[in-house]
Amino acid sequence: MRIITAEEYIAEWNNSTSAEENDAALDDAVLGIIRKVREKQDKALYEYTKQFDGVTLDDLVVSEKEFREAKQFTTPEFLTALKQAAKNIRAYHNEQKEKSWLVEQDNGIMLGQKITPIDRVGVYVPGGKAGYPSTVLMTVIPAQLAGVKEIVITTPPGKDGKVNPYVLLAAELLGIKKIYKIGGAQAIAALAYGTETVKKVDKIVGPGNAYVARAKKWVYGTVGIDMIAGPSEICIIADEKANPRYVAADLLSQAEHDESARAICITTSEQLADSIQEEIVLQTSRLERKEIIDASIEANGRIIIVDSLESAAQVANIIAAEHLELMVEHPTELLPQIKHAGAIFLGSYSPEPLGDYFAGPNHTLPTSGTARFASGLGVYDFLKKSTIISYPRQALEDVSDQIITLANVEGLSAHANAIQIRKDDQDA
Numbered sequence: 001m002r003i004i005t006a007e008e009y010i011a012e013w014n015n016s017t018s019a020e021e022n023d024a025a026l027d028d029a030v031l032g033i034i035r036k037v038r039e040k041q042d043k044a045l046y047e048y049t050k051q052f053d054g055v056t057l058d059d060l061v062v063s064e065k066e067f068r069e070a071k072q073f074t075t076p077e078f079l080t081a082l083k084q085a086a087k088n089i090r091a092y093h094n095e096q097k098e099k100s101w102l103v104e105q106d107n108g109i110m111l112g113q114k115i116t117p118i119d120r121v122g123v124y125v126p127g128g129k130a131g132y133p134s135t136v137l138m139t140v141i142p143a144q145l146a147g148v149k150e151i152v153i154t155t156p157p158g159k160d161g162k163v164n165p166y167v168l169l170a171a172e173l174l175g176i177k178k179i180y181k182i183g184g185a186q187a188i189a190a191l192a193y194g195t196e197t198v199k200k201v202d203k204i205v206g207p208g209n210a211y212v213a214r215a216k217k218w219v220y221g222t223v224g225i226d227m228i229a230g231p232s233e234i235c236i237i238a239d240e241k242a243n244p245r246y247v248a249a250d251l252l253s254q255a256e257h258d259e260s261a262r263a264i265c266i267t268t269s270e271q272l273a274d275s276i277q278e279e280i281v282l283q284t285s286r287l288e289r290k291e292i293i294d295a296s297i298e299a300n301g302r303i304i305i306v307d308s309l310e311s312a313a314q315v316a317n318i319i320a321a322e323h324l325e326l327m328v329e330h331p332t333e334l335l336p337q338i339k340h341a342g343a344i345f346l347g348s349y350s351p352e353p354l355g356d357y358f359a360g361p362n363h364t365l366p367t368s369g370t371a372r373f374a375s376g377l378g379v380y381d382f383l384k385k386s387t388i389i390s391y392p393r394q395a396l397e398d399v400s401d402q403i404i405t406l407a408n409v410e411g412l413s414a415h416a417n418a419i420q421i422r423k424d425d426q427d428a
């Protein structure tokens with residue numbers, strides 16, 4: 001893991017021309033996939049599943065038999081942990097519920113906001129390099145709390161043509177019955193435009209790799225999307241008191257997701273940086289997903305040396321990471337300086353995987369610096385708001401002239417007329 005200065009890191013980030021080239025190549029690949037799915041529909045889905053997931057499917061939908069077979073993987077430990085995690089996630093997201101409101105003023109004017117759940121939501125559950133039953137909980141529970149009636153899941157099949165059984169068990173726990181065995185950009189295209197088998201949805205949510213995230217960006221507008229939730233990222237601000245074993249372990253926890261994952265530590269201590277570097281090597285050698293970790297650490301793993309915690313916070317705000325851990329002596333004192341991060345973890349005993357699985361807040365979070373303007377998935381992502389306006393006759397008459405003035409300034413005489421015609425009736 002390379003140790004560099006903040007200036008070097010920012011220059012590296014800004015001058016990354018290869019990133020632009022990769023970006024254009026990604027767009028080409030994803031747009032090609034979307035186009036083909038729109039044209040050839042199910043046929044394209046079968047072809048891409050063969051090409052990218054290496055399996056020839058008989059059916060794009062998980063069968064009842066497959067749901068039943070998944071039951072053999074249940075263990076009491078898994079079920080207990082899954083249910084407790086679901087309970088924590090539900091309790092946290094319950095606080096996010098919003099209410100419709102209607103306020104009546106003395107003159108009879110009523111103004112308000114009507115909240116309506118989205119009708120039909122498609123959830124992407126990643127499945128290429130790992131199975132993610134936790135993502136089923138994180139996406140479906142807030143949608144259910146919002147009142148979404150139709151929730152479908154799509155996830156790539158394994159080489160045996162089956163969906164990860166733990167994903168099925170989590171879906172079953174939440175009562176989700178329709179699961180498509182489709183991954184990648186083709187799954188996003190199918191949910192956005194529909195095919196013979198896949199019914200189009202109103203909004204697509206959920207994380208995925210770079211292909212999934214880019215496809216969501218392209219279909220936005222045809223359907224809603226939650227955010228760009230791409231390859232995982234972790235940034236850790238560590239002072240000289242931080243435990244290098246914990247820092248290294250937490251960096252590796254996200255590096256193992258994907259070769260494109262980003263793991264960055266910002267520290268005020270050169271000595272700690274050296275120790276973290278040693279720990280990274282030591283711990284990686286003991287981990288199963290060593291190849292993915294080595295690749296992501298080589299490409300996107302950095303330890304950045306800064307001269308103060310204030311500078312550390314500034315760099316962290318530029319990175320705007322999906323996950324930010326504050327492994328410093330007084331994390332709550334540093335917290336006010338943090339502006340941009342998907343999720344913030346305070347202190348040595350709030351490691352990132354606690355949030356991935358269990359604490360309650362959502363693990364579907366904005367990546368690639370989009371935490372500057374986006375938030376983690378929540379109940380609010382499944383709700384939309386209609387405004388309500390109700391004026392009695394006299395209240396409209398009282399403000400007619402002002403509205404007519406504004407409409408005339410815009411040169412929109414039909415607007416003015418809609419007010420004037422009522423005013424004339426009133427005056428008559």
Ligand SMILES: NC(=O)c1ccc[n+]([C@@H]2O[C@H](COP(=O)([O-])OP(=O)(O)OC[C@H]3O[C@@H](n4cnc5c(N)ncnc54)[C@H](O)[C@@H]3O)[C@@H](O)[C@H]2O)c1
Pocket residue numbers: 029052053125126127128129130132135156182183184185186207208209210211212228229230231232257258261322363364365366367
């Ligand atoms: N941001 C978040 O909230 C969050 C949460 C969980 C996971 N993640 C991320 O989700 C991702 C999961 O990635 P994954 O790969 O394991 O599963 P995935 O389901 O996202 O992607 C697998 C699919 O990618 C497609 N694909 C693979 N290679 C391709 C190629 N060369 N061309 C076109 N399409 C291709 C295939 O269709 C395949 O089915 C990881 O990057 C992980 O970090 C993010």
Ligand SMILES: N[C@H](CO)Cc1c[nH]c[nH+]1
Pocket residue numbers: 132134135231232233254322356363364365
């Ligand atoms: N860290 C991922 C979000 O970037 C979520 C996850 C699920 N399972 C393990 N991790």
Ligand SMILES: [Zn+2]
Pocket residue numbers: 232253254257353356
């Ligand atoms: Zn994770």
